[in-house]
Amino acid sequence: MEIPLIVGAGLVVIGVGMGIGKIGGSAMEAIARQPEAYGKIQTAMLIAAALIEGIGFAALFAV
Amino acid sequence: MKRIFTALFALLLATIAFANPTVKEKETNGSVKDEIKAYIQHHLKDSHDFYLGSYKEDGKKHYVGYVGLPIIIWDNGLNIFSSSKFEHGKAVVQKGTNYYKLYHGKIYKTDAAGTITYDDAHHPTNEKPLDLSITKSVLTMLLTALLMFFLFRSLARSYSKNGNIAMGIGRFFEPIILYVRDDIAIPNIGQKHHGRYMSFLLTVFFFIWFLNLLGLTPLGINVTGNIAVTFGLALITFLLTNLTANKNYWAHIFWMPGVPVLMKIALIPIELLGVIIKPFSLLIRLYANMQAGHIVLMSLIGLMFIFNNWLGTSLSFALAFAISIIELLVALLQAYIFTMLSALYFGFAVEEHHEEAH
């Protein structure tokens, strides 16, 4: 049986969602722990999220 | 600040009021759906002409505020004519011995009757001339570029007139310029080298931001949600990164320091792939975000006409309104991320010595 491509894309998107969620959650915790480092944490979070997001897009456009 | 927000809200309201003049008459649900789908598909693409809206009457399509844009075709010689000659794809334009026809937003070479041949997947197989037309996106970019040029030149001039203090709209933009320098360029590139990239980062930041915001206006232009545009932007980042890179950067790609020799060889293709993937993810991210935003927003607006009852329509209106506000944020966020990641890549390229931290 052949699995449609969209299923794979969906799986990737689930993974990407979990990854970005984890990054966001950790960033929240880090900000709560060190509110003075807010800017740096936010920057690092956005970069990490953006890099993972790229994988998600790659999967979506592979379909 | 308050005035700007008020203006943006007015624009948003206008978006919702004007966005969908196509769907006027009551039809069966299915055909409205199809029409909305076609409308969204059409909107997402670049187009060769500009109009504020269209409606159907007596089976004929009428266009409101139609402006023909210049068509420039390079086909063994330059051909320039107005896009109104295509009559929205219905007419065949003859230039010399060549015939051209507009089909789904693209220009094809045809015979005098305008025959278009298809392959199995219903893609036209006709020859495509090199199309350098001033399309809606090109026109928008030109206008944005003009706007930016006069805006920032006036800011630069207001300094000398006003004793190094910004005047008028510059007071709004100066902190943003400072933010780009102090929070995007310097932390990522470093104090020493950031000056070289400031022009690119500032230009790209404001260019993407303004185009994203223009995409939210009722003019219905989707420039940054166009793969060719984002490809062009990412290509400049790619070229700048690799042309200004120092030997440290290349050493990290071809001979990663601090790992065994076998590992070094194994890392070369991965690192080379990374060089391509980095700007590629930039172009895809911007494209996909803007495209997705437009699809969601327009689908929600379309839902208002599909529901066609007070509850569903007002619900989709509320949702569309909320998404519009989120899209305002996304417009800024995507410009920020593009600039930020470009700065990060430049930072990799000019890094002096690598800390042994990782």
Added chain:
Amino acid sequence: MEKLLGEFSFGLFIWQTVIVTALILLLRKFAWKPILNTINEREEGIRSAMESAEEARQEMQHLQADNERILKEARAEREGLLKEARELRQKMIDDAKEEAKAQSEQLLAQAKEAIENEKQVAITSLKNEVADLSLQIAESLTKEHLSSDKKQTELVQKLLKEVDLKA
């Protein structure tokens, strides 16, 4: 991916690249460079103003410290001078006292010596006087009592010797 390639419009790409490159170059010349230069200048101005203010503050502190130090030194000097003067006075008084004492002692000693000399002289003259007197007395006495001169002189001599011893 096929959709992406299908949507890719080469003309748009060329226009976009040309527009953005031109915009970057134009804005760099007419906007970003002047703006960033002005901002840098302004920041530099603020920094140098802050620095000079800090310098002035430090100089003020230095001046104040100097003033205080000079005042302290002057006070110490005055103290020293006063002390020296006091000591000098004491010394002068002491010296004068000493000298006066020495002088009076010397005078006393001289007076004593003079007195002693006078006494000696007086005693000697007295002795002679006494001897003469006794001789006269004895002469007058012996003139009557003694016939022989020789015997009389012997007696007188003997008597005189006794008188001398007693004196």
